[in-house]
Amino acid sequence: MATILEESGFSPDRKLKIVGTNPVKHDGLDKVTGRAKFGADFFLPGMLVGKILRSPHPHAVIKSIDTSAAAALPGVKAVITRDDFPDLPKGTPGGDLTRNVIAREKVLYEGHVVAAVAATSESIAKKALKLIKVDYEPLPHVIDPAEAMKPDAPILHDHLRTKGVKDGGDKPTNVVERLDLAMGNVDKGFAEADVIVEQEFDSKPMHQGYIEPQGCVATCTEDGQVWLWCCTQAPFVYRDRLSQLLKLDASKICVQQSELGGGFGGKTGFYGEPLAIVLSRKAKRPVKIVLTRAEVFRGTGPVSATKSRIKMGVTKDGKITAAEAELIFQTGAFTGSMFVNAPQAMFTRYNLENVKTVSYEVVSNRPKVNSFRAPCVPQIVFGVEGVINELARKIGMDPIDLRLRNAATEGYKTIYGDVFGPIGFVETLEAAKKSDHYTSPKKPGTGRGVAAGFWFNRGGETSTSLNVAPDGSVTIITGTADVAGSRISISMMAAEELGVPVDKVRVNMADTHSLGFNRVTAGSRTTYSVGMTVVDSARQVIRELCRRAAGIWGVPEEGVVFEDGHCRPASSNVGEFEPLSVADIARKTTGSHGALVASTSMNVTGAGPGFGLHIVDVEVDKETGAAKVLRYTVVEDAGKAIHPLQVEGQYQGGAVQGIGWALNEEYIYGEDGKLQNPSFLDYRMPVASDVPMIDTEIVEVPNPRHPFGLRGVGEVPVVPTMAAIANAIGDAIGVRPRSLPMSPPKLLKLIEQTKQG
Amino acid sequence: MAKKYHVTTTVNGDEYEVLCEPQQTLLDVLRDELQLTGTKEGCATGDCGACSVMLDGELVCACLVLGVEADGKKVETIEGMGNEKELHPLQRNFLELNGLQCGICTPGILVAAKALLERNPDPTEMEVRYWLAGNLCRCTGYDKIIRSVLATAKEIRGGA
Numbered sequence: 001m002a003t004i005l006e007e008s009g010f011s012p013d014r015k016l017k018i019v020g021t022n023p024v025k026h027d028g029l030d031k032v033t034g035r036a037k038f039g040a041d042f043f044l045p046g047m048l049v050g051k052i053l054r055s056p057h058p059h060a061v062i063k064s065i066d067t068s069a070a071a072a073l074p075g076v077k078a079v080i081t082r083d084d085f086p087d088l089p090k091g092t093p094g095g096d097l098t099r100n101v102i103a104r105e106k107v108l109y110e111g112h113v114v115a116a117v118a119a120t121s122e123s124i125a126k127k128a129l130k131l132i133k134v135d136y137e138p139l140p141h142v143i144d145p146a147e148a149m150k151p152d153a154p155i156l157h158d159h160l161r162t163k164g165v166k167d168g169g170d171k172p173t174n175v176v177e178r179l180d181l182a183m184g185n186v187d188k189g190f191a192e193a194d195v196i197v198e199q200e201f202d203s204k205p206m207h208q209g210y211i212e213p214q215g216c217v218a219t220c221t222e223d224g225q226v227w228l229w230c231c232t233q234a235p236f237v238y239r240d241r242l243s244q245l246l247k248l249d250a251s252k253i254c255v256q257q258s259e260l261g262g263g264f265g266g267k268t269g270f271y272g273e274p275l276a277i278v279l280s281r282k283a284k285r286p287v288k289i290v291l292t293r294a295e296v297f298r299g300t301g302p303v304s305a306t307k308s309r310i311k312m313g314v315t316k317d318g319k320i321t322a323a324e325a326e327l328i329f330q331t332g333a334f335t336g337s338m339f340v341n342a343p344q345a346m347f348t349r350y351n352l353e354n355v356k357t358v359s360y361e362v363v364s365n366r367p368k369v370n371s372f373r374a375p376c377v378p379q380i381v382f383g384v385e386g387v388i389n390e391l392a393r394k395i396g397m398d399p400i401d402l403r404l405r406n407a408a409t410e411g412y413k414t415i416y417g418d419v420f421g422p423i424g425f426v427e428t429l430e431a432a433k434k435s436d437h438y439t440s441p442k443k444p445g446t447g448r449g450v451a452a453g454f455w456f457n458r459g460g461e462t463s464t465s466l467n468v469a470p471d472g473s474v475t476i477i478t479g480t481a482d483v484a485g486s487r488i489s490i491s492m493m494a495a496e497e498l499g500v501p502v503d504k505v506r507v508n509m510a511d512t513h514s515l516g517f518n519r520v521t522a523g524s525r526t527t528y529s530v531g532m533t534v535v536d537s538a539r540q541v542i543r544e545l546c547r548r549a550a551g552i553w554g555v556p557e558e559g560v561v562f563e564d565g566h567c568r569p570a571s572s573n574v575g576e577f578e579p580l581s582v583a584d585i586a587r588k589t590t591g592s593h594g595a596l597v598a599s600t601s602m603n604v605t606g607a608g609p610g611f612g613l614h615i616v617d618v619e620v621d622k623e624t625g626a627a628k629v630l631r632y633t634v635v636e637d638a639g640k641a642i643h644p645l646q647v648e649g650q651y652q653g654g655a656v657q658g659i660g661w662a663l664n665e666e667y668i669y670g671e672d673g674k675l676q677n678p679s680f681l682d683y684r685m686p687v688a689s690d691v692p693m694i695d696t697e698i699v700e701v702p703n704p705r706h707p708f709g710l711r712g713v714g715e716v717p718v719v720p721t722m723a724a725i726a727n728a729i730g731d732a733i734g735v736r737p738r739s740l741p742m743s744p745p746k747l748l749k750l751i752e753q754t755k756q757g
Numbered sequence: 758m759a760k761k762y763h764v765t766t767t768v769n770g771d772e773y774e775v776l777c778e779p780q781q782t783l784l785d786v787l788r789d790e791l792q793l794t795g796t797k798e799g800c801a802t803g804d805c806g807a808c809s810v811m812l813d814g815e816l817v818c819a820c821l822v823l824g825v826e827a828d829g830k831k832v833e834t835i836e837g838m839g840n841e842k843e844l845h846p847l848q849r850n851f852l853e854l855n856g857l858q859c860g861i862c863t864p865g866i867l868v869a870a871k872a873l874l875e876r877n878p879d880p881t882e883m884e885v886r887y888w889l890a891g892n893l894c895r896c897t898g899y900d901k902i903i904r905s906v907l908a909t910a911k912e913i914r915g916g917a
Contacts, residue, residue, distance in 0.1 A: 657895065680800045680802065
C-alpha cells in the first residue's frame, strides 16, 4: 500500500510559493467555452433514449405490470420492470437499494420508479411509457414524521422494527432507530443553571438543487460487462453498489465520471444509472437517461425534515451548564439520513460537560433523503443557536461573548469520543467580533443575528497516482470527483511539493478501472485527503529523484538533497554539481530507469474540525412578511486556504444555499401525498437579485496533520446560516422564528402575534 | 412516427439543416441533433437560464423556443463566444475572478451577461443582479459572478 504519510512535515515557517495563491483552474477554460462534458453531454453510436415511468401514488401495492403494448411499439428496444432486477432480501442494505431504484412489492412515494423503456427517440419512449399498464391498490399514506411515529400510522415496511430500543416489540413501525447519545449528568447541570431555555423547532425538506439533472450513458458488452458514464460524487461507491444490485463482479463494471454540474451530497447515490444499464443489457445498445427537473424533485434526495426540542441552561456569568435535545428525522421511504451526525455535532463547538440527546429516524411516504452539506446538522443547529442567543439575551451578554465564554479548545473530549487537536473556534469568534460588520451599527429598522457552526470534516479511503512524464510535466490520477474546483488545489499542492510550476501539473479524474477504491467525495474530505495522498506520492518521487541524481553524479544517496524543485549536493564536501530539476532528471533517466511514478492508497485520518461564525443583517417587510438579507459575513477557519478564491467561493455558496433554506425552500405536499412544487418556478431557490455580496474572512489555524495545514471548508458554511438569519429576524420583529422556512406567511403570523402580545 | 420538419438555421455563423419533430425545442435541436452541448438543460421550463442563447440578437431560453421557430434565423451559443486564443473578456474575467465553480450554469450566464453588456456597458450591481435573476447558480452564491461581470464592464469601458 505504498508508504504512509506518517509525518506530515507541516511547518508554520515553510515558505510557500504556490499554496495560497489563486491560479486559474485547469478545468475552467473548457467550462467558459462550453466544451466541458457533463452527464448529459455524452453520445455513443446507436445510443437509445431511456425514459422512466413513476408512481402517481404515494403508497400502493403493485398488483401487476403489463408492458406488452409498450414493448410492441415500433422503435421500442427494451422495457424493464422489477422483474429485470435480482430480488434482494427486504430490510437489508441491498434490498433497500434495489427497492429504491425500482419498486418491487409496493410504491412508497409519488415518483417512485415502476418501469423504464429504451427507444430510438424520446418521443417514442414517452409514448411507450403511456402504454405500460400498472394495476395499483392504493394504501393510506403518511408524510409528516411525527404522524408517522404514531401507533396507528400507515406502515411502510412490514419487516421494520425499531433499532436501539430494548423492547422493540413484534409490531411493525415506521421508526427505524432510536439513538441515545449523552455525556455527564444533565440533571446536575440544569440544577446549576440560573436560566434555562427550552424551545421546539421544525424544518421542512429542501433539495440540494444542483442545476445539472442526473444524466448518464450506459453500455454493456456481449459478455455482460458494464461501462457507465455519469455525473457522480462517488464513482467507486456507484460501482460497488451496482455490483451488489446487479450481482456482478466489481471488476466487470467501469464507472467513468463526467464533469459534475453540482452535487452538494445529492449525487452520492444513483437513480437512473442502474435502469440505463439494465435497459442497455436488454436492448444490446447504449442507453442514455437524463432526468427531467420534475423527476429530480420527485425522485431524488431532498434533505430530512426535522422536529426538535432543545433545552439549555446557563449561569448568570455565562457558563452553559447543560444541554438536552430530542430530535426526529424524516428519512423518506428508506433509512439512510445519516441523522447520527446531528446529536454528535449539534452542541459540539462548546465545551459542554453535561449533554443528553435522544434521536429518532422515521420513514414516511416521501423520496429517500440524500446527503446535503453537513447532513442533518444545519436544520438542528437552527434551533441550538437560537436557544443560545436567547440565553445570551436573558443574562444580558453579547452573543459572541457567550460563545467565547463556552468555546471548545484543544483537548476537549467530544460527545462522540474524539479529543480535539488544535482548532480555531476561539480565533474565529474573535475575528468575527472584530469584523467591520459586527463593529458597524445596523441600519435603523433592521435586525442583526449571529450563529456558529461546526463540522467534523472527513478523511477516508483515498487512492491516487502521480506520474512524471519524460519532459518533467506531471499527471495525477484521482478517483474522487471535482465538485467545485479541487483539481486546481490538488495540482497546486503537488506543484509546491515538487517545485514545478502549477501549469506543469494536470489532474485527471480516472474511471474505476484505473485506481483503487476512493470513498465518496463528500463531507469536506477531498482536498484534505487527496492532498495527503498526492503529497505522499510526490515525496516518494522526490526520494527516487535524489537516488537518480546520486547515480548521475556518482555520489552516495545521502549526499543529495531536494530543495526548491532541484536535486542539489547536500554540501560542498559532496562535490560541485549543477542542480538538477525534476525535468532534467526525468529527461536523463526515464530511458534508463523507467518512468518516475508513485501511487498512494491510504485511509486518511486526522481531518481537522471546522468552525464558522456568520453575521447577518435582515430587513422584514411588515406588510408582506418577506425577509431580505441586506448584509452577510462568513468567518470560518480553513486551516490553510490552498486557493483562497475557491475557499471564499465555498463560504459564499454555502451561505446562499442556507439563505434559500432559511427563507423559501421547502417540499410542499398536498393531502393526496403528492409533491405540489416540483419545478424551479414553485420551488424557489435564491436568484442573484435576492442576495447581497457575501463578505468572507478566512481564519487560518493550521491542522498540523496535513502537510499544508488545511481543513475541509465545504460543509461549515451552511451549518449556521438559517440560525443566524432567524436570530436576525428575531431582532427585527421581536420574536425569533422556530419553523423553517421562514417564508412570508409564517413571518406575517409572528408579526401579528407581536402586535397582539 | 411524428412528421419531421426541415429546418435551416445558422448557428455561430455556420448554416445547418436539420429534420426536427414539431415538439422538439431549439435546445433539443442544438444538443441532440447538432451535438452542440455547451448549451445546458437545467429545467426545460424556462426557470434556470442554463440554456440561454441569442436568437436573431434576442436573449432567449432555448428550451422555450421550438426548433422549427429557428428556421431562417441566426442562433448564437456559448460555442461561438470565444476560444483559448481569443477569449471574450467575460470568459477571461470569470476564469481569473473564479466566477464559476461546477460550471454547469456558466455558459448560460456568460451568454446572458454578454447580452447585458452589449445593451448597457455601465450597469450597476443591482442591474447586473436583476438581469441575471433568470440564471440560477447553486454553487457560487452569485458574488463572484457579479464581480466578474462588473469587472468586465469596467474593462470594456476602458477603465481597467
